[in-house]
Amino acid sequence: MRAVVQRVKYTKLEVDGELISEIPFGLTVFLGIKSGDSEKQADFLMKKISALRIFEDENGKMNLSVKDVGGEVLLVSQFTLYGDANKGNRPSFTLAERPEKAEPLYEYALNALREQGVIVKKGVFGADMKISQLNDGPVTILLEKED
Numbered sequence: 001m002r003a004v005v006q007r008v009k010y011t012k013l014e015v016d017g018e019l020i021s022e023i024p025f026g027l028t029v030f031l032g033i034k035s036g037d038s039e040k041q042a043d044f045l046m047k048k049i050s051a052l053r054i055f056e057d058e059n060g061k062m063n064l065s066v067k068d069v070g071g072e073v074l075l076v077s078q079f080t081l082y083g084d085a086n087k088g089n090r091p092s093f094t095l096a097e098r099p100e101k102a103e104p105l106y107e108y109a110l111n112a113l114r115e116q117g118v119i120v121k122k123g124v125f126g127a128d129m130k131i132s133q134l135n136d137g138p139v140t141i142l143l144e145k146e147d
Helices: 039-051 099-115
Strands: 002-015 018-023 026-032 062-064 072-077 119-122 129-144
Touching: 002 039, 002 072, 018 072, 018 119, 026 039, 039 099, 039 129, 072 099, 099 119
Parallel strands: 026 072, 072 119
Antiparallel strands: 002 018, 002 026, 002 129
């Protein structure tokens, strides 16, 4: 399982021109689920994301988590994080989990993050989402948890 975590000033997610989710500041997290991933990987990553100290304290040091600063998280499922373009120019997505297995695991991850005490918004699984955000820093962290 992979997560791209971006510190943001705001994020807005739309589907078909309709506003679905919006956060005023915090983290936008793009979550890729690999074939064979389980709740174990989701639990690890959601705990890590909630505690990740990438917000500045009063001394300008990255020492605070999204919970510490009262930020929110927008969790977006993104199977393309498992795109493999090592051969040719068109990525292969054979490593990504099938939607019928990935969607329940995405929902599980969403709830696991909420259980960490974080306000979490979500995208629409499998939809063509349009995301507007203002990255802060920019600070982008790649997290990965294998078996």
